[in-house]
Amino acid sequence: MGGRTHRLYVNTGSEQGVERQTLRKVSIRLLPFLILLYVIAYLDRVNFGFAALEMNSALGLSSEVFGFLSGIFFIGYLLFELPSNLILQRVGARIWIARILISWGIVVMVTAFATDALQVAVLRFALGVAEAGFFPGILLYLTYWFRERDLAKAVALLMTALSISMIVGAPVSTWILDSVHWFGMAGWRWLFILEGVPAVVLGCITYWYLTDRPENARWLMPEERTWLAGAIKQGNEQRQKLGGHTSLRSVIADRRVWHLALVYCMLVIALYGLGFWMPQVIRSLNAGLSNTSIGLVMIVPYACAGVAMIVWSRHSDHTGERRWHTAFPPIVGGIALAGSGLVTSPLLAFLLLIVATMGIFCAFGPFWTLPSLFLAEVSAAAGIAVINSIGNAGGFIGPTLVGYLTQVTGSTNAGLVVIGACLALGGVCAAAVRSRRRAAEAKRNP
Numbered sequence: 001m002g003g004r005t006h007r008l009y010v011n012t013g014s015e016q017g018v019e020r021q022t023l024r025k026v027s028i029r030l031l032p033f034l035i036l037l038y039v040i041a042y043l044d045r046v047n048f049g050f051a052a053l054e055m056n057s058a059l060g061l062s063s064e065v066f067g068f069l070s071g072i073f074f075i076g077y078l079l080f081e082l083p084s085n086l087i088l089q090r091v092g093a094r095i096w097i098a099r100i101l102i103s104w105g106i107v108v109m110v111t112a113f114a115t116d117a118l119q120v121a122v123l124r125f126a127l128g129v130a131e132a133g134f135f136p137g138i139l140l141y142l143t144y145w146f147r148e149r150d151l152a153k154a155v156a157l158l159m160t161a162l163s164i165s166m167i168v169g170a171p172v173s174t175w176i177l178d179s180v181h182w183f184g185m186a187g188w189r190w191l192f193i194l195e196g197v198p199a200v201v202l203g204c205i206t207y208w209y210l211t212d213r214p215e216n217a218r219w220l221m222p223e224e225r226t227w228l229a230g231a232i233k234q235g236n237e238q239r240q241k242l243g244g245h246t247s248l249r250s251v252i253a254d255r256r257v258w259h260l261a262l263v264y265c266m267l268v269i270a271l272y273g274l275g276f277w278m279p280q281v282i283r284s285l286n287a288g289l290s291n292t293s294i295g296l297v298m299i300v301p302y303a304c305a306g307v308a309m310i311v312w313s314r315h316s317d318h319t320g321e322r323r324w325h326t327a328f329p330p331i332v333g334g335i336a337l338a339g340s341g342l343v344t345s346p347l348l349a350f351l352l353l354i355v356a357t358m359g360i361f362c363a364f365g366p367f368w369t370l371p372s373l374f375l376a377e378v379s380a381a382a383g384i385a386v387i388n389s390i391g392n393a394g395g396f397i398g399p400t401l402v403g404y405l406t407q408v409t410g411s412t413n414a415g416l417v418v419i420g421a422c423l424a425l426g427g428v429c430a431a432a433v434r435s436r437r438r439a440a441e442a443k444r445n446p
Contacts, residue, residue, distance in 0.1 A: 018223055018224055018227050019227060019231075021224065022220060022224040022227055022228050023146075023150065025219070025220060025224065026145050026146070026214075026220075026228065027154070027157075029219060030145060030210075031154065031157050031158065033209060033210075034138055034141075034142075034158055035157065035158055035160060035161045035164065036161075036202065037097070037101065037134075037138070037161075037202060037206070038135070038138065038158060038159075038161035038162075038165075039161045039164050039165040039168070039169075040101075040165070040195075040198050040199050040202060041104075041131065041134055041135070041161075041199075042161060042162050042165040042166075043165040043166075043168075043169040043173075043195060044104060044105070044108045044127075044131075044195060044196065044199060045073060045127075045131075045272075046165075046166075046169075046272070046275045046276060047108075047169065047173050047191055047192070047195050048069070048070055048073075048124070048276065049070065049275065049276040049277065049278065049279050049280075050169075050170070050173040050174055050177065050188075050191065050279055050291075050295070051173075051177075051188040051191050051192065052066055052276075052279065052280065053174070053177060053188075053279055053280070053283070053291050053294070054177055054186060054187060054188040054291075055188040058186060058188065059114070059115070059116060059117060059120070060117075061117055061120075062407060063403050063404075063406040063407040064403045064404050064406075064407035065117055065403070066403055067276075067277075067399045067400045067401070067402055067403015067404060067406070067407075068121075068399075068400050068403060069117065069120050069121055069124055070124075070272070070276040070399035070400070070403070071272070071395060071396035071397065071398070071399045071400040072121055072124045072125050072128070072396065073124045073125070073127050073128040073131075073395065073396075074128055074272075074392045074393065074394075074395035074396040075125060075128060075396055076124075076125040076126065076127070076128025076129040076130075076132065077128035077129070077131060077132045077389070077392055077395070078128075078132075078389045078390070078392055078393055078396075079128075079129070079132070080128075080129050080132035080133070081132045081133050081136060081385050081388060081389035081392070082385040082386060082389055083132075083133075084096070084100070084132045084133025084134075084137070084385075085133045085136050085137055085140060085384065085385035086385070087133070088133060088137045088140065088141075089140065092212035093137060093138075093140075093141045093144075093210055093212055094206065094207060094208075094209075094210040094211070094212055095207065096133070096137065097134065097137060097138070097141075097203075097206050097210065098203045098204070098206040098207040098210075099203070100130065100131060100132075100133060100134045100137070100203070101134075101199045101200070101202055101203030101206060102199070102200050102203035102204070103130040103131075104127055104130040104131040104134075104199055105196045105197065105198070105199030105200035105201075105203065106130075106196070106200065107123060107126050107127045107130050107196075108127065108192050108195065108196030108199065109192060109193050109196035109197065110123060111123045111124075111127070111192045111196075112185075112189040112190070112191075112192035112193045112196075113189070132389075133385070135388060136384045136385045136387075136388040136389070138158065139155065139368055139384050139388070140384055141210075142154050142155065142158065143232075144212075144213055144214065144232060145214060145228070145232070147231055147232065147235055148235055148369065148373075149317065149320075150317065151368070151369050153310075153313055153314055153317050153365070155313070155364065155365045155368045155369065156309055156310055156312075156313030156314070156364070156365030157310065159309060159361065159364045159365060160306045160309060160310060162271075162302075162305075162306075162361060162364075163302040163303065163305045163306030163309070163361060164306065166275075166298060166299070166302035167299050167302050167303050167306070169195075170279075170294075170295040170296070170298040170299060170302070171292065171295040171296050171299065172295070173191055173195070173295060174279075174290075174291040174292045174293075174294055174295030174296075175291075175292050175295065176190055176191045176194060176195075177191060177291045177292075178290065178291045178292050179292075180194070213229070214228040214229045214232065215229050251383045251386065252386065254383075256433070256434070257371075257383055257386055257387060258386075258390070259429070259432075259433060260367075260370055260371060260387045260391075260433065261386060261387045261390035261391050262390075262391075262426075262429055263326070263367065263391075263426050263429045263430045263433070264367065264387055264388065264390075264391025264392075264394070264426075265390065265391045265392075265393055265394040265397075265426070266330070266394065266422045266423060266425050266426025266427075266429065267330060267360060267363055267364070267367070267391070267394070267423065267426050268391050268392055268393075268394030268395050268398065269394035269395075269397050269398035269401070269419050269422045269423070269426075270330070270333070270334070270337060270356070270360050270394075270398060270419045270420070270422060270423035270426075271360050271394075271395075271398070272394065272395045272398045272399055273397075273398025273399055273401065273402050273415065273419035273422075274337065274353075274356065274357070274360070274398075274416075274419065276398075276399040276402075277399065277402050277403075277406075277412055277415065278298060278301075278353075279294050279295075279298070280412060281353070281412050281416070282294045282297050282298060282350075284411070284412055285346040285349060285350060286346060297350075300354060301353055301354040301356075301357040301358075302357060304354050304357070304358055305354075305357040305358045305360070305361035305362075306361070308358040308361065308362050309358075309361040309362050309364065309365060312325065312329065312362040312365065312366070313325075313362075313365030313366060316365065316366040316369075322366045322369050322370055322373070323366075323370075323430065323431065323433050324431065325362075325363075325365075325366035326363050326366040326367045326370065326427075326430040326433070327363075327427045327428070327430035327431035327433075328427065329358070329359040329360070329361075329362035329363045329427070330359055330360065330363050330423045330424060330426045330427035330430065331359075331424050331427035331428065332355065332359050332427075333355060333356045333357070333358065333359015333360050333362075333363075333420075333423055333424075333427075334356070334359065334420045334421060334422070334423030334424025334425070334426070334427060335420065335424055336352045336353075336355035336356040336359060336420070337352070337353070337356035337359075337416055337417075337419060337420030337423055338416065338417045338418075338420030338421055338424070339352045339420070340352035340353045340356060340416050340420070341412070341413035341414065341415070341416030341417040341420065342413070342417060356420065356423070359423065360423065363426075363427070363430070367430070370433060371383050371384055371387060394422075398419055398422075401415060401418060401419065402415030402416070402418075402419060403415075405418065
């Protein structure tokens with residue numbers, strides 16, 4: 001376990017002196033904390049899927065209604081994400097991310113006291129509004145601290161939060177369902193209360209822990225601050241020379257931004273279509289499993305996905321290739337996901353779910369380096385927010401679509417086939433991505 005591939009910091013092995021030392025300090029200082037924040041964020045989104053194991057019957061929610069309630073979070077998220085990210089750029093990550101954490105934690109805890117579908121819908125929408133801007137804000141924040149050449153590994157390490165949150169959250173959430181019934185309240189209600197508290201606590205810690213920019217980092221030596229600020233500035237200037245955007249209008253008018261938004265939408269359809277429904281999919285494969293057992297079984301696909309994502313993103317950084325590292329995993333994963341809904345063997349279906357989860361997760365690290373090929377810092381906040389907000393429409397489409405098809409067919413299988421097809425389509429679209437930088441460099445080096 002002591003090999004270089006297991007370190008929790010970005011290190012390409014080519015840095016010398018102050019460069020290597022600075023990159024290591026930045027990685028160790030920021031990445032573990034940001035990963036922890038994202039673990040809590042993702043868990044507070046998808047714990048709704050675990051709660052459904054008891055909540056649906058308690059509140060009389062049909063499959064179709066549950067799918068809609070799962071996805072309505074992303075409507076609020078989509079509407080408020082761009083303004084939130086622009087505010088973050090103005091006031092700084094320290095203040096704004098702290099605000100986001102505290103407000104969403106409160107909404108999650110209040111959800112425990114909902115008594116019908118309407119109240120749940122309002123609170124899920126409010127949760128999306130409260131959390132809007134968190135993930136694109138973190139991505140933007142990483143561009144302040146990491147060069148483009150190191151960004152895929154940094155993003156991949158951040159994205160391990162998705163698998164970590166399920167590896168930890170699945171058994172903990174299902175244990176709460178089975179074991180915590182304090183003061184006569186159902187386990188699913190305590191699930192929201194106990195998993196909302198960490199967001200509020202971490203929001204308070206974020207306010208004093210994060211540093212907005214390298215220039216303000218007192219935990220770096222003066223020469224380290226100077227080198228890092230200069231390296232980031234140089235990267236932004238290079239992007240501008242090679243055709244990078246410098247205004248919000250040019251970002252919105254760029255078809256490549258919308259192309260990436262489409263790719264991301266397909267990835268997110270599968271991510272949340274599977275994420276919210278996986279507890280019920282696992283139960284359909286073996287009806288005798290308890291809630292806690294379902295949580296333990298779910299560790300397997302997410303653990304495999306976390307390891308694969310890091311290895312795949314490291315390979316992307318090592319080779320410098322982004323497009324096919326983004327396209328190939330969802331094509332394979334989409335075929336596997338659709339296959340899991342077609343086969344009759346529960347074991348084979350579960351193995352295909354593992355491959356599908358790996359395919360979804362492996363695309364994220366390379367994908368989030370693609371915007372930096374043509375977005376300079378001035379427009380990065382808007383560009384990332386547009387891609388993420390439009391893409392996150394898939395967070396509404398995926399769970400809602402699976403819910404509708406489950407209601408109509410009486411099984412989750414049809415939903416798995418459809419979202420698998422969407423995932424594969426996302427991979428095909430990613431293969432068609434082009435950047436202005438590539439064209440500019442081709443002209444300079446015929």
